Amino acid sequence: MTGVPDTTPEGAPEDTVRSTAADTAESTDGSATAGVARAAAPNEATGETANEAPGPARKTAEVRRRGAGRPPTRASRLLQNRWAGLAGLLLALLAPFVDATPYALSVMTSAAIFVMLAAGLNIVVGYCGLLDLGYVAFFAVGAYTSGVLATRLDLPLVATVPVVIVVTVVAGVVIGAPTLRLRSDYLAIVTLGFGEIIRITANNLDVTGGPSGIYGIPGLAGSPVAFYYLTVVVVALAVLGAARLGRSRIGRAWRFVREDEDAAEAMGVHTYRVKLAAYIAGAVWGGLAGVLFAAHLSAISPGSFTFLQSALVLMAVVLGGMGSVPGVVIGAIVISILPEILRDLADYRFFLFGVLLIAVMLLRPQGLWPARSKEVP
Amino acid sequence: MTTLLSVSDLRLSFGGLLAIDGLTFSVNEAEVVSVIGPNGAGKTSAFNCVTGFYRPTAGQIMLRGRSLRGLRPSAVAALGVARTFQNLRLFGELSVLDNVRAGAHLWLRQNVLDALLHTPRYRRSERECTEQAHHWLDFVGLRGDRYGEARHLPYGEQRRVEIARALARRPDLLLLDEPAAGLNHGEKTELLDLIRRIQALGVAIVLIEHDMGLVMEVSERVVVLNFGKEIADGRPEDVRRDPAVIEAYLGSDTHA
Numbered sequence: 001m002t003g004v005p006d007t008t009p010e011g012a013p014e015d016t017v018r019s020t021a022a023d024t025a026e027s028t029d030g031s032a033t034a035g036v037a038r039a040a041a042p043n044e045a046t047g048e049t050a051n052e053a054p055g056p057a058r059k060t061a062e063v064r065r066r067g068a069g070r071p072p073t074r075a076s077r078l079l080q081n082r083w084a085g086l087a088g089l090l091l092a093l094l095a096p097f098v099d100a101t102p103y104a105l106s107v108m109t110s111a112a113i114f115v116m117l118a119a120g121l122n123i124v125v126g127y128c129g130l131l132d133l134g135y136v137a138f139f140a141v142g143a144y145t146s147g148v149l150a151t152r153l154d155l156p157l158v159a160t161v162p163v164v165i166v167v168t169v170v171a172g173v174v175i176g177a178p179t180l181r182l183r184s185d186y187l188a189i190v191t192l193g194f195g196e197i198i199r200i201t202a203n204n205l206d207v208t209g210g211p212s213g214i215y216g217i218p219g220l221a222g223s224p225v226a227f228y229y230l231t232v233v234v235v236a237l238a239v240l241g242a243a244r245l246g247r248s249r250i251g252r253a254w255r256f257v258r259e260d261e262d263a264a265e266a267m268g269v270h271t272y273r274v275k276l277a278a279y280i281a282g283a284v285w286g287g288l289a290g291v292l293f294a295a296h297l298s299a300i301s302p303g304s305f306t307f308l309q310s311a312l313v314l315m316a317v318v319l320g321g322m323g324s325v326p327g328v329v330i331g332a333i334v335i336s337i338l339p340e341i342l343r344d345l346a347d348y349r350f351f352l353f354g355v356l357l358i359a360v361m362l363l364r365p366q367g368l369w370p371a372r373s374k375e376v377p
Numbered sequence: 378m379t380t381l382l383s384v385s386d387l388r389l390s391f392g393g394l395l396a397i398d399g400l401t402f403s404v405n406e407a408e409v410v411s412v413i414g415p416n417g418a419g420k421t422s423a424f425n426c427v428t429g430f431y432r433p434t435a436g437q438i439m440l441r442g443r444s445l446r447g448l449r450p451s452a453v454a455a456l457g458v459a460r461t462f463q464n465l466r467l468f469g470e471l472s473v474l475d476n477v478r479a480g481a482h483l484w485l486r487q488n489v490l491d492a493l494l495h496t497p498r499y500r501r502s503e504r505e506c507t508e509q510a511h512h513w514l515d516f517v518g519l520r521g522d523r524y525g526e527a528r529h530l531p532y533g534e535q536r537r538v539e540i541a542r543a544l545a546r547r548p549d550l551l552l553l554d555e556p557a558a559g560l561n562h563g564e565k566t567e568l569l570d571l572i573r574r575i576q577a578l579g580v581a582i583v584l585i586e587h588d589m590g591l592v593m594e595v596s597e598r599v600v601v602l603n604f605g606k607e608i609a610d611g612r613p614e615d616v617r618r619d620p621a622v623i624e625a626y627l628g629s630d631t632h633a
Contacts (some may be wrong), residue, residue, distance in 0.1 A: 168379065241493050248492030249485045249506075254481050259468035266428060266462075267546060268454035268483040375472045375524040 022038050041081045076133035084326060091186065091231055104294075105224045109165070109231050111336040112290045116235045118316040120285025125314065126323035126371070127246055129258030130180070131188040132193020135313055138283040140305035141171045142290025144202055147214040147300050152207075157220050157295050161288070168287030169280055176279035180272060195310050206217040214299025220295040231292055238285055243325040245281065255323070285288040315332035317361060321367025330368050381406045381581050382427070382550055387436035387607075389422055392411070393607040396422045396573075397433070398605040404550065404581050407574025409572065410586045411592045413623070414503060414602035420585045421463055424552050427583075428460050440550065455483055459548035461539045463555050463585075469528035473519070475509035476527050476538055484509075513541040533564045540571065550581045559587045569595055593617065601625070 094107055121135045145167045146160035179190045202208040209215075221227035245251050253274045256264035261271050294300050312335055320331020336355065342349045359369065381556060383403040389396045397419040404410045412420050427438055429450040438445040445453050453611040459480070468476050485506055491499035514523055517543040527538055536556060543551055553572075557565050563614045565588065572595050586592050592599060592613065599616040601609040603625040609616050616622055 166439050244492050245489065248489075249482065249487050249502070250489060252475060252478055253482060255471055256468055256474070256482075259471060260466050262430065262450070263462065263466040263468065264459050264479065265430075266454060266466075267479045267542065269479070270449070270451040270558035333571065352455065373470055373472050373475070373526050375474055 014324040024285065029202075037151065044180075073297055074166040074374075085243075088326075088329065089232070089236050092236075093229070096228060100225060105228050106339050107337065109224070109228050109296050112228070112231045112235045112331055113296065114313070114336040115329050115332040116238045116289040116292070117286060117313045118287065118320070118328040118335075119235075119239045120282045122310065122317050122323065122325070122328040123242055123245065123254070123285065124278050124282035125317055126328065127251060127254040127258065128275060130275060130278065130281060131184060131191075132279075133188050133307070133312075134175075134198075134310055135194045135282065135286060135316070136305045136307070137175065137191075138168055138286030139173060139290045139293065139309070140198050140202060141168055141283075142287025143294040143300045143304075144208050144214070144290075145287070146291040147217045147294045149205055150217055150294075151214055157218050157291065161291060162289050165284055168283040171287075172280035172283030176276050176283075180275045180279060193304075193311075195307060195312040199302050199305045202223075202305070203260060209301070211302060213299060213303075214294075215299045217294045217298045217300070219298060220292075225266050228285070231296070234252065234288070236294060237287065239325060242281075242285065246323075246325065250274065250277060309318050315357065319357065319367060321370040323371035324367065324369055327367050328367035329370065334368070379406050380404070381408075381441060382583070383437075383439045384423070384427065385437045385439075387423065387438065388434045389419070389426055389431060390434050395427065400436070400602065400605070400607050402600045402607065402610055404583055407576055407579045407581055408598070409576055409582045409596050410516055411586055411588075411596040411599045412602060413586065413592055415601060417604075418602040419605040420602055421554055422605075424460065424554055424583075424585065427453070428458060428552065432507070434506075445601060453549075454518065454546060457549040458552065459543035459546040459550070460552040461536075461543050461554055461556060463558070465535050465539055465543075467527045467535055467539055470526055472525060473514070473521070473523045473527050473530065473538055474507065474510045475512055477541045477545050478506050479512070480542040481506045481509045482548075483546060501531050509545055510541075513545045514538070516544065516574070517541045518567065533560055536564075536568075540575075544575065551575065551585070552583045552585075554585045555587065556584070557591050565577075565591060567628060589617075614630060 011156050072209075092108075093111070096105065117135070117139060120138075121132065124130050124132045124135070142164050145164045146157055149155050149158050149163060150158040166212040168342065175191070175194045179187055179194070182190060202213075219227060220229050246254075253264065253269045255269050255278075256269055257274055264274075265271050293304070297304075314334075316335040317328050318331070319334060320329065321327025339349060339353050342352055346354055380403050385401045386402040387397050388449045390461070398425055400419070402410070402412075407555060412423065413422055422431060426433045427445065429445065429448050429452065433446060436446075440453075440456055440458065443456065445456070445458075448456075468479065487502045490496070491502075511523070514537075519534060519535050519538050519541065520536050521534040527535060530538065540553070540556065543553075556572075557568055557576075560568060569591055572582060572584070584592070584596065596613050598611065599609070600611050601616060601622050608625055609619045609622045611619070
């Protein structure tokens with residue numbers, strides 16, 4: 001480590017010494033805890049905030065204790081407050097004006113649903129540090145609950161939402177309560193098992209339609225465009241909600257648990273309950289994404305809820321930056337859109353997809369838009 | 378003076394090994410008690426029993442007449458006990474302020490709905506939480522950056538943050554496990570002053586420490602452990618003259 005982390009405002013005087021220490025840079029670049037930051041260019045973040053000032057920083061230590069004399073610059077304000085989120089939302093809302101073919105709308109809707117999944121898993125993995133390899137289980141529970149209720153009881157899909165919330169909370173408790181006593185590796189294996197159990201159960205039950213699944217699930221909106229907008233609004237609220245939870249008492253408790261469970265306990269954090277809360281929140285987010293998924297495709301089958309799906313959501317979280325809301329939003333968009341962009345390559349599509357993912361992780365191991373623990377006074 | 382913490386006949390064994398063998402001591406309100414003894418004497422184990430990290434094999438631990446035995450650490454903390462760790466246990470990748478906010482966790486009155494909707498109650502409690510964190514960092518005299526990650530602070534500063542975090546719990550009883558370890562002379566002097574200022578707040582302190590100068594200076598009573606057994610309990614000046622203590626612990630180095 002060659003320097004104290006910089007707290008000089010972005011765009012500081014030219015004489016600030018640039019450090020090459022990768023680990024300190026890691027802590028300073030990237031920003032924004034706010035809102036929905038869809039599609040905001042990640043490299044802007046690194047370019048703006050990678051300043052390092054080991055020497056001069058010490059001199060001003062007294063001054064920056066309370067942050068006196070260092071108002072956030074326009075760039076940092078842009079990155080840390082809600083403007084990035086609003087810009088992303090605006091982009092998402094304007095996208096259909098660029099391309100509104102059924103194919104494009106379908107891809108964008110799927111991407112938005114995937115963003116919601118990533119935001120939910122980020123609560124579990126990113127905030128709380130619980131490696132969940134079976135997250136798709138909650139996605140499946142949500143999709144099947146609303147699908148079965150809507151087709152069997154002839155209910156509109158919206159009416160199933162309260163039931164979905166209740167069922168996913170119960171699922172979160174049932175899967176979480178026994179497994180969250182386990183630590184790291186064991187937890188990962190058990191969640192992997194539960195993910196498969198849910199899928200195989202859906203495959204074998206009659207009420208879920210067996211291997212062929214459920215057809216004719218009613219939609220939530222009249223047209224694909226309307227449904228896309230509805231999805232964007234729901235997902236934006238979900239992402240905003242996840243971000244707000246992350247900045248609250250419970251969100252901090254999740255991070256304390258991730259960093260050091262014993263120290264968290266010693267400060268009065270009931271670590272088991274806090275972990276269960278993260279799991280339940282993740283379950284509800286996943287379940288509601290499942291409702292959107294069922295409405296989007298109007299048909300669901302066990303094939304949609306494989307381990308690969310869990311792995312892809314986890315990849316979106318890791319690729320974007322664990323614990324970083326704008327990061328996982330970008331990660332989810334990349335993971336869901338990239339295979340579509342690469343569609344022309346036919347057989348080489350997933351080969352190149354894999355190569356690109358490896359390249360990103362080698363070049364930016366901390367994620368595209370890493371979580372920022374530095375606070376702006 | 379009223380008794381705050383009373384530990385009686387505490388025993389702890391790991392398999393066949395008796396780590397604590399019948400420890401009895403008490404701490405009055407706003408009193409500084411040091412627990413000393415050679416390495417492996419069972420000092421930290423005793424701390425871990427009081428704070429709920431270890432389950433004692435036998436004995437009683439009472440805080441204001443309430444038994445702490447069998448409670449999980451967070452429940453012990455909720456009753457007004459805070460601690461630091463022998464090896465720093467900061468949340469390294471979180472900001473210094475967030476570390477101290479952890480201490481305020483039990484005091485925050487906001488629920489999930491407040492957080493989702495950013496109600497006035499949420500804003501108020503977040504503001505108070507940050508003010509508290511600043512207050513305790515001021516109190517411990519932190520000089521380093523509060524907004525950056527805790528792991529980037531120098532060692533002595535990290536020690537201060539850990540104490541600030543425990544103080545933000547606003548405990549009645551504070552357990553400090555070797556707070557002077559790794560500190561230089563100047564920092565030790567400041568620690569001495571800090572312990573006195575904490576005591577002045579009405580907080581009782583139990584201190585595990587190897588620095589005899591600090592122990593003799595700051596404690597009202599000293600409990601001496603050796604091989605899990607208590608061999609002395611009394612005023613510092615009496616303890617340092619106790620032949621059993623000199624033999625077991627201070628050895629020939631009586632002026633340490």
